[in-house]
Amino acid sequence: MNKYWGKVLFCGLVALFVLGGAPPEVQAARAGRNSPAASVIITPSLFPAYVADGSVKQWGYINRQGKFQITPRYEWVYDYEPNGLARVMEKGKVGVINGKGRYLFEPVYQSVTPFSGGVAVAFDGKIYQVLHESGKVIYRSEDYVGPFSEGLAVIRKITPQKQRLYGYIDARGQTVIEPQFSFASDFRQQRAIVQSVSGQYQIIDREGRVLLESDLPPQEAAGGIVTLRYGDDEFGYKALTGTELFPGRFYYAGPFEDDLAIVNISPNYMRPQYGVINKEGNYAIEPEYARIQSIGGGLFAVSSRGMGAGGDTFSPKAIFDGNGKQLTDFRYFEIGNFSQNVVPVSEDHVTYFLNKNGEKIDDLPQLAGVGVVIVQGDVIKANIDDDLMYLTKSGKVIWQAATEWNLAGSLLRTFKYRPDRAMLIKYPQVLEHKDPIVRDLLNGQLKALFVGDQPVSPQEDGMYTASATVNFSLRQQQDLLIIEKNGYYYPVGAAHGMPSRQYYHFNFKTGRRYYLADLFQPDSDYQDAITQRINSMISTASEQKLYYGEQLESIRPDQEFSVTETGLKVIFQPYEIAPYAAGFPEFVIPWGELMDMVDATGGFWKAFRN
Incomplete structure (x- = not known):
């Protein structure tokens, strides 16, 4: 976290003034964050929850007792971050509130990134702004500013010659690497990938020093080993010294984390063969699996079967450690990240927790259904079968979505x-x-x-x-x-x-x-009238190119529709009259254009226009 705070008394006064309603554990964490020895696990004391009126949800925040601490009035909310601030959406715009629900930054932005090192990047549709957790805007630019990563953010400047150049700013809003690259990535493990205006790829450090130059495009530069793309589908590794590592090529080559990297040796897109290698190029997990994902803590979720294009999501998975030891059977369809010494898993109908050895933790709750569970301090946040709920570690429900x-x-x-x-x-x-x-x-x-x-x-x-x-x-x-x-x-x-x-x-x-026919008089030609009106609307629509271009012959007798206060809404499924990207084309025909055919004395009409 950032270190702009002063010492002792000044730090305390500023924290008291700025944080206002920040939860106590956040204030405690901030008080110690300048100390190298400080190690505070920050857990939230407020949690996103909602009340629903029909299908409309209004979001707020509950406390650990399940009571609303911040009144539900937002369209959407994010979790509180370690600095005691949260992003919320109101009237389609994003703002930032403190622990009392007061706006630190008003909801005027199209987007706001999570805070990193005390700062976040916001965009209001015209200007990029760097927001400081103290409530100040410390940097503004009409050109692109990327999210902060490891204390630096990518910025872009356009020269008078219309050349786009990229550089970096720090969390104070100061330019630390001048815009000079035609491409620049976020920093990862103190290194970033850039491309010079001459086309040369480089790996640089935080001071902009070049650690490696390459004619081939790097994909990652983590762990002191660079992943390079050798062709459309072939990848390999080099050391920062330029020495090529490991003979042969891979069809996927992931970054090194904890001295291990996930690779795929199969060129067959539908039949991949994933494994895990160490820095010596030896296999810690043999390349014979449909998919492998790192879940943290030196653990991996491994799919035994499954085709490409996401097929592994439908096959059971097991957990392996970094030594290649299989810790569980292939029985889990969902495996979460290892955090706070637990791994959440879901079988066919049930969700529960494992320890780092792959053993079920009986002291933590087992939930009926499939979903995602996260331990947040002494509270478990669960989204089971798309229903949100919070529980204690003993399994007592604190709050759950009303059904x-x-x-x-x-x-x-x-x-x-x-x-x-x-x-x-x-x-x-x-x-x-x-x-x-x-x-x-x-x-x-x-x-x-x-x-x-x-x-x-x-x-x-x-x-x-x-x-x-x-x-x-x-x-x-x-x-x-x-x-x-x-x-x-x-x-x-x-x-x-x-x-x-x-x-x-x-x-x-x-x-x-x-049904649709119940809305009209028995002898009326309502299908033809509705079809003609839709064809007319398509021919004059500004997005006419979205449709296939042919005249609609006739709506179906069972055509999807809905009634509104103002008119009849006719709905088409994807691909029915337009490409998939057009979604569900809808046409609203005002009642005034249909009243000569509507059965105004019928039960359907009177049910909603009485």
Whole structure:
């Protein structure tokens, strides 16, 4: 952390004035951060949480007792950082608050990086600013400023000849390496990769001294060993002396961390062979695995099977140490980073903790479901099956996201269907309703629409070959219940998954489901009228090039739609009338253009326009 603080009394006064509501442990950490012997583990005392109104979440912060310390009013929040500050989003803009929820920097920025060494980089759409944790802006530039790494940040200057040159500033906002490079990377382990204007690649230190020159583009420069790209798919290593290391080439060559690096020896993109080498070029873990990831503490998450393009995410993993010893069976689908002497893992239906030897820790909680868990001091933050919760280390729930809510005097709850780790479907059910018959009618229809006869996820040789997630949001418009179902299906090896979106409309009083045809008079040619209006909107749209260019022949009788106060919204799935990048094309047709066909006396119309 940065060392601008003065000594003793001045430091205490400044801290008291600036930090105001910073948590006690943060103030204690700051008081000792100028001492080389100080070693304070900083844990947060405030944690992100939210209240939900339908599908709209308002975020704030709770304390260790699960009570809101900072009122939920933000669109999004980040964890509190070690300096006692947090980034929050309000009205689409990002600001920085202290431990009392007071703005140190108002929400006027498009983005703010995490603090590093007491500073963060913000961008308001025009100007880059370096924000100091004291509340001051210490540097401004109309040109690019990158995030701080190891106390330095990349800056860019454009010369009168329109040449883009890169250099570095420090955490005081002072230029320490003048802009002179055509490319510059962040610093990593006290070294950075740059390219001179003549095209020569270099490894430099924090003073800008050249440690190595290379005609080949370096990829990493960590651990005193440089990773070089020899071709489109081939990599190798050199020492900073220029000596080439290890015979042969790799098809992936990761940086050295703790004297070990992850490599891939297979040119077959769909059948990789990953291993781990030491600085002598010997294999600590043999190159025979689908994927290997470092999880810290000298440990590795290893996938035994799986194809390329993310296929390893569907196959079970084991934990190995840096000596190549296999510590666990291949049974975990999620393995988190080693932190605070634990490793969080998830099997098919359950999440828990292991110690560094790969043994289950019985004193820490075991959670039903799959997700990510993090130990933050004496609190466990868990996101299980996409639901946020906080627990004590003994397993007592401090706070968890509400799964029940009131709607029109009725109680609803989110239910989950999870037959295996590759499928998660969330769907609504009505717990309390004035009419039990209507309640059961609604629940039966909703479960059928979301779950139906859904089988388990497909597998091949014990490996999942696809994943599917489904969630929902809902809103009420008078007596009309409008449910938006959002899904995402991803098959192994695909360049991307396939999102889907459906809308369902129910009369909450009667339980009847309405379809598009129910909105119009029986003999009206509403499909043709809607089609013509959409074609007209496409032909005059500023983003017309996004569409395939052909005239839409006709909307389907079961075309996705939703009703709003102002008009009929017609929705198309990806690829239906436009490329994937266009997302879900939507067209809103004002009611005034449709009223001659609308059945204004029908149940559908009266349900939301009574």
